[in-house]
Amino acid sequence: MKYDIAIIGGGIIGGALAYKLSEKYQFEIVVVDKEEEPNQHQTGRNSGIIHSGVYYPENSLKSKNCINGYKQLVQFLEEHNLTYKITGKLIAAANESEFSELDRLFKNAQNVGLGVQYLTKNEICEIDPNLTIPRGFFVEETGLVDYSQVLNRLIDISSDNGVDFIFGTSINDIEENSNKYSLSTNEKSIQAKYIINCAGLQCDRVYELLTGQNSPVRILPFKGEYFEVSPDLYQSDIPVYPVPNPDFPFLGVHLTPMIDGSLKVGPNAVLSFDREGYDGFEVKVADVLDIVSNKAIYKLIKDYKTIVLKEMLKQKSKNFFEKKVKKYWSRFSTSEINGYSCGIRAQATENGELLSDFRIETFDRQVHVLNAPSPAATSCLAIADTIVEKLNGIIK
């Protein structure tokens, strides 16, 4: 099978890229995914929030792609009649010690052009009387969506445009001759002039397979767990986010109304000893070895011993959730929990640090997406534009 472009990974980034390329260009494109069906990893296991770009430094890739991606995504959802709702969101400071970070986020949001306003205690109580916070601000540009539906639609349109999607197929080896790559899979061989690595949780390993070089980043997998409670406990559909710890690229345990009407609290950030282990306390030897050989883990332990011990190693800790959520929403109680789900974030690290920005690199006739955690689902169409720019730079 001969193609111009092979995309490895059919998550929302690979899907958005296939969509963009097939709408605009005449390339022969194949998307190869190792799973039998789409939505098995991050794209099918997230908070379902359309993010605004409040948190990210102006001019960072996250900021630019999130703000632009928000607009493109909303337009796509409208055009294709997909269910979504713009609700806005509340960022809540639980006490005075969080006020200065809250104010910094407010200024950042203003600088990047978002619609934000501080709310009085009364206005916060009107959202829900159990929101017991002294200070917070409202961000207009936030919504709820099911990213699995978005990916399914991206795949449908791209398929109609002539893109081949091959699920249940892993790339085992690569050879290069006369400006073409030959990819061996568990079934057939695929030839392509250009390859794009959109392999999410496996992107560092796919980088090494495709380039024969050490990956510049290593994935540190952080599980995000959610507990479900009855939607009757909360009278609004506005998500509520705590002020996040600025040292970590995670947004904290939030109150998350879902587009299907359910209500979740989460996600936490727990180290996962299996990059794709969603059922319980799975351990995969290769993944454990990757974690223990990653300098970032030792730096985290050195700098944030308490957080690592109390938060990052504790799976399914209902008490941890109670402590975190009750700081801003008094109605939460562990006795109300009636469901559990989780996803695993592909968080890249480099030189012992957690990478905070998106990372997209080229190598030879390849483009590698090496860090696309949240808000990459929101940003997928803008990230696809960034990948296309990189691809245009290497097309000979």
Ligand SMILES: Cc1cc2nc3c(=O)[nH]c(=O)nc-3n(C[C@H](O)[C@H](O)[C@H](O)COP(=O)(O)OP(=O)(O)OC[C@H]3O[C@@H](n4cnc5c(N)ncnc54)[C@H](O)[C@@H]3O)c2cc1C
């Ligand atoms: C808990 C959690 C909450 C989140 N909440 C939000 C949110 O509210 N809003 C938001 O915008 N973002 C959110 N995100 C982030 C968002 O879900 C991800 O950034 C986005 O889905 C990444 O898409 P992807 O295509 O890169 O990865 P994935 O969806 O993981 O897709 C990667 C694909 O690559 C395939 N693959 C891997 N290795 C190979 C291989 N060797 N060969 C072939 N295929 C391979 C996999 O099977 C998979 O289908 C959240 C993420 C998590 C985990």
